Amino acid sequence: MATALGGGLGGWGSAHIQDGAPRSWERVTGGGEAAWAGPQITGSWGRLAGHRRPRRPTNQAFPGARAMAADNSKQFWKRSAKLPGSIQPVYGAQHPPLDPRLTKNFIKERSKVNTVPLKSKKASSFHEFARNTSDAWDIGDDEEEDFSSPSFQTLNSKVALATAAQVLENHSKLRVKPERSQSTTSDVPANYKVIKSSSDAQLSRNSSDTCLRNPLHKQQSLPLRPIIPLVARISDQNASGAPPMTVREKTRLEKFRQLLSSHNTDLDELRKCSWPGVPREVRPVTWRLLSGYLPANTERRTLTLQRKREEYFGFIEQYYDSRNEEHHQDTYRQIHIDIPRTNPLIPLFQQPLVQEIFERILFIWAIRHPASGYVQGINDLVTPFFVVFLSEYVEEDVENFDVTTLSQDMLRSIEADSFWCMSKLLDGIQDNYTFAQPGIQKKVKALEELVSRIDEQVHNHFRRYEVEYLQFAFRWMNNLLMRELPLRCTIRLWDTYQSEPEGFSHFHLYVCAAFLIKWRKEILDEEDFQGLLMLLQNLPTIHWGNEEIGLLLAEAYRLKYMFADAPNHYRR
Amino acid sequence: MAQADSPFQPRPVPGQPSVSKLVLLGSGSVGKSSLALRYVKHDFKSVVPTVGCAFFTKVVDLGASSLKLEIWDTAGQEKYHSVCHLYFRGANAALLVYDITQKDSFHKAQQWLAELEKEHPVGEVVVMLVGNKTDLGEQREVTLQEGKEFAESKNLLFMETSAKLNDQVSEVFSTVAQELLRREKVRKSHTPGNEAVDLNEGPARQARCCAH
Numbered sequence: 001m002a003t004a005l006g007g008g009l010g011g012w013g014s015a016h017i018q019d020g021a022p023r024s025w026e027r028v029t030g031g032g033e034a035a036w037a038g039p040q041i042t043g044s045w046g047r048l049a050g051h052r053r054p055r056r057p058t059n060q061a062f063p064g065a066r067a068m069a070a071d072n073s074k075q076f077w078k079r080s081a082k083l084p085g086s087i088q089p090v091y092g093a094q095h096p097p098l099d100p101r102l103t104k105n106f107i108k109e110r111s112k113v114n115t116v117p118l119k120s121k122k123a124s125s126f127h128e129f130a131r132n133t134s135d136a137w138d139i140g141d142d143e144e145e146d147f148s149s150p151s152f153q154t155l156n157s158k159v160a161l162a163t164a165a166q167v168l169e170n171h172s173k174l175r176v177k178p179e180r181s182q183s184t185t186s187d188v189p190a191n192y193k194v195i196k197s198s199s200d201a202q203l204s205r206n207s208s209d210t211c212l213r214n215p216l217h218k219q220q221s222l223p224l225r226p227i228i229p230l231v232a233r234i235s236d237q238n239a240s241g242a243p244p245m246t247v248r249e250k251t252r253l254e255k256f257r258q259l260l261s262s263h264n265t266d267l268d269e270l271r272k273c274s275w276p277g278v279p280r281e282v283r284p285v286t287w288r289l290l291s292g293y294l295p296a297n298t299e300r301r302t303l304t305l306q307r308k309r310e311e312y313f314g315f316i317e318q319y320y321d322s323r324n325e326e327h328h329q330d331t332y333r334q335i336h337i338d339i340p341r342t343n344p345l346i347p348l349f350q351q352p353l354v355q356e357i358f359e360r361i362l363f364i365w366a367i368r369h370p371a372s373g374y375v376q377g378i379n380d381l382v383t384p385f386f387v388v389f390l391s392e393y394v395e396e397d398v399e400n401f402d403v404t405t406l407s408q409d410m411l412r413s414i415e416a417d418s419f420w421c422m423s424k425l426l427d428g429i430q431d432n433y434t435f436a437q438p439g440i441q442k443k444v445k446a447l448e449e450l451v452s453r454i455d456e457q458v459h460n461h462f463r464r465y466e467v468e469y470l471q472f473a474f475r476w477m478n479n480l481l482m483r484e485l486p487l488r489c490t491i492r493l494w495d496t497y498q499s500e501p502e503g504f505s506h507f508h509l510y511v512c513a514a515f516l517i518k519w520r521k522e523i524l525d526e527e528d529f530q531g532l533l534m535l536l537q538n539l540p541t542i543h544w545g546n547e548e549i550g551l552l553l554a555e556a557y558r559l560k561y562m563f564a565d566a567p568n569h570y571r572r
Numbered sequence: 573m574a575q576a577d578s579p580f581q582p583r584p585v586p587g588q589p590s591v592s593k594l595v596l597l598g599s600g601s602v603g604k605s606s607l608a609l610r611y612v613k614h615d616f617k618s619v620v621p622t623v624g625c626a627f628f629t630k631v632v633d634l635g636a637s638s639l640k641l642e643i644w645d646t647a648g649q650e651k652y653h654s655v656c657h658l659y660f661r662g663a664n665a666a667l668l669v670y671d672i673t674q675k676d677s678f679h680k681a682q683q684w685l686a687e688l689e690k691e692h693p694v695g696e697v698v699v700m701l702v703g704n705k706t707d708l709g710e711q712r713e714v715t716l717q718e719g720k721e722f723a724e725s726k727n728l729l730f731m732e733t734s735a736k737l738n739d740q741v742s743e744v745f746s747t748v749a750q751e752l753l754r755r756e757k758v759r760k761s762h763t764p765g766n767e768a769v770d771l772n773e774g775p776a777r778q779a780r781c782c783a784h
Contacts, residue, residue: 334649337601344618376600376621376649437655474624474655483623530642533627 249279256282265289265296271499277546278495284392287385288417290498291424309416315364323363331374335362342379343487346399348390349383353403357411358382361419365426372433377478381425384482384491385418428505432477440477443509444469447476450513450563458520465529472536476512480504484515485541485549492549507560514555515539589631589638592752594745595659597688598669599680600648603704606735607669608645611745616736622647625659632749639749641665653687660691665698665748670719672703672732673711678718685726698751700729702744707734 245253256279259270270289278286288294295304323332339358343349349358361382366374387398393410394401403411431439448469452459462469475483482490493511497503516523519539526532541548596604605619605626612628628643644659646652660666668684670677681701688697701723703714716732723730729747733740 334600338621341601341618341621344620373651375651376647377623379621433651437651468658470655470658471625471627478623483620530627530629534629537626 253279253281256286260285260289261298263298265298267296274495274499276496276550277492280391283388283491283495284417287388287421287494287498291421293417293420293424305413305417308420309413312364312416312419313412315368316360319364319367320360322367328363328367331366332359332363334376335359335366335374335379338376338379343383346487348387348399348401348403351403353411354386357386357415357418361415361422364419365423369426369430371435372430375433375437375478377475378426378433380479380482382418382422383487384494385421386414387487388491389414389417389421425504428502437478439505440474441470443477443512444473446509447473447512447516450509450559451516453563454513454559455517455520458517458523461524462532465527465532467529467532467536471533473512473516475537476515477508480508481512481515484539486544489541489544489546489549492546493553496553506564507556510556510560510564511552513559514552518552518555589640590756591640591642592664592749593642593644593662594665594667594748595644595646595663596667596669597646597681597684598648598667598702599650599671599674599677599684602648602669602671602674602677603735604648604667604669605645607667607702607704607733607741607744608643610735610738610741612643614738616738621649624652624655630745632746634746634749634753637753639753641745641749657691660688663688663692663697665700665752667700667702667744667748668728669702669704670714671705672714672719673705673708675713678703678714678722682722685728695727698729698748698755699726700731700744700748701726702730703732704735706732706739707736 252273255273256270259265259273260282267289270286274286274290285294289296293308294301322328336359339355339362340350342358348354358379362374362379365378366372390401390403391398393406393414406414426433429439431437432443433439448459451469480490481493485493494503497507500507519535522535523532526535596608598604600621605622606616608626608628609615609617609619612630622645624647626645628645630641630643632639632641644663646659647655666688668681668688670681672678685699688699701719703716703719719732720730722728729751731740731744731747733744735741
């Protein structure tokens with residue numbers, strides 16, 4: 001296991017990246033494996049329907065956690081935003097305090113989400129959802145009906161299954177083509193032309209299922225991607241080496257601009273558009289809106305931002321000096337030793353000015369949230385916000401940007417916005433970081449339960465070699481997969497998390513399950529405890545880009561659809 | 573971990589070294605991960621704070637015999653202690669690491685020892701106190717003598733290291749491995765079957781597959 005041994009220290013260490021790369025590359029280019037979603041799903045359905053075995057007691061090392069999980073399992077699957085750590089704040093805890101216009105929007109938004117499945121009985125679930133979200137220009141203005149219908153999660157699961165399977169089948173079909181073409185020719189440049197033209201041709205054909213194909217057309221060039229630098233460019237999420245901007249991307253961007261500049265941004269619509277990814281150009285403002293930090297009303301935005309930024313620097317003035325006082329000393333010391341170790345390989349984060357910003361953000365957050373305080377891992381969560389808000393002022397590559405070239409005002413805006421948006425995120429997952437980290441223990445148990453139902457083979461494989469889910473998934477929950485994915489992928493993932501109700505607190509579980517199952521072949525190939533652990537803590541994702549995250553999210557969406565509201569589905 | 577409580581006594585696979593579980597304990601940023609990285613990967617670089625734990629494995633070659641170490645590198649922040657107990661279980665050896673330039677981390681190492689002894693009777697686990705960062709000698713806050721005295725008072729092994737300069741790092745692990753083997757021999761010759769220090773009690777998982 002020399003390759004997987006890598007950095008092994010839990011991060012994106014350079015050695016780890018280097019070692020992981022060849023494996024990952026093989027995986028990406030290898031014909032059958034690349035289309036992991038398709039064949040594998042059918043496999044798991046087979047397993048699901050086939051074997052039902054009595055559940056064995058698990059995780060003896062955590063008897064308490066087990067009992068807790070058993071108590072909560074029902075509630076968990078029937079999750080109704082009542083659980084501690086659910087992410088209501090996305091809608092509810094607005095800054096500024098409740099604005100009636102926003103509330104109206106929220107209600108409207110909810111009802112609109114609900115209308116989605118009702119409009120068409122035939123095409124529901126992901127298919128319909130994707131159509132509504134990714135083909136923004138297809139959406140008319142006729143969505144004003146108000147329904148107080150049940151949530152779309154309660155839809156007939158058969159429909160969900162069928163459509164989800166169809167989506168995934170389409171995914172795999174589409175992916176087969178270019179792979180085949182590559183295997184028949186060794187001339188890469190010529191082949192590239194072929195791929196490019198085929199995707200162009202697809203673009204010009206504006207058929208009804210563009211929503212399914214378009215997110216995938218980039219994937220077709222996947223086998224031909226250039227090798228990304230070891231420390232991948234964080235600002236550039238387009239890792240596939242695709243042309244700068246397609247017609248479709250331009251249209252999408254236009255749709256975003258329209259939404260964002262309208263007098264009252266339709267947040268429901270914005271979520272729909274953002275689910276499949278937010279264009280880089282409009283990401284900062286979109287994230288501020290999605291997190292509930294910025295009001296939907298354009299007129300109020302400037303004032304709100306000004307007020308919130310002043311409020312944050314008021315905290316700094318009031319509290320930051322207390323960092324060296326006895327009762328805050330431990331908190332500050334821990335933050336202080338962690339900050340230089342946050343993203344150690346990216347020059348941006350080694351600049352004193354940036355480190356000071358991180359320290360202030362984390363310290364203020366920690367002392368304002370004494371129930372959890374600062375917990376290692378929270379430091380990572382500032383990073384995506386910081387990078388996204390910084391990107392507003394930076395044309396070139398963010399990772400090597402010298403922040404001293406920015407004005408004081410710009411830096412203050414970035415800092416305050418990062419603080420507030422991170423606070424919003426953490427509001428939804430605070431039980432991950434309170435004493436004994438109950439949120440994490442609960443979610444790891446939920447992951448185990450879910451995997452035991454969707455992929456018994458993997459689950460049994462872990463049991464056989466005595467791998468505990470907590471041994472690898474603790475970090476997945478604690479750091480929201482940030483240690484497992486390149487930063488550009490985390491940013492893309494968060495586009496969706498912020499568009500999805502309870503994205504960080506709930507949907508993340510399904511993403512973790514999809515992520516685990518994505519490696520099922522590699523997992524089943526490992527035949528001892530050590531090999532499994534080395535694999536699981538060094539999963540080779542360094543080459544991942546939007547395509548992989550898109551597939552991961554589609555699979556997660558399917559799982560959520562199948563299981564979130566179905567506590568007894570496929571119970572073993 | 574489960575195997576510690578298991579009555580099942582696995583035997584090592586013939587021809588394979590026996591497996592011992594070693595945990596790295598100590599407060600944040602004292603160099604636990606760096607020691608492991610230096611030893612396992614012969615590398616030193618900036619590392620991110622460990623979340624939960626990280627796992628390594630390495631075979632220690634001791635001339636006539638060899639021993640496979642499963643190294644569990646734990647997170648230093650106290651908030652993680654609830655999770656850390658999971659990694660104590662079934663440990664055969666522990667490194668209590670402190671930073672010689674941080675007096676506080678020396679006190680924390682002593683607290684870690686108390687934690688460890690709650691889970692394991694004194695003497696059951698091979699414990700070494702490790703003062704790291706000797707490369708920062710001019711900022712030293714804990715003298716060699718202090719470390720030594722504490723280690724002697726608690727009957728621990730003791731060494732000072734620099735993961736950065738690769739000073740005494742492999743010696744730490746091989747000394748612990750030697751001690752593990754020595755105790756195993758003593759145990760075998762004195763009270764065969766006694767579970768006091770049973771190397772094979774550890775996570776010799778290959779041998780356990782047949783149980784399923």
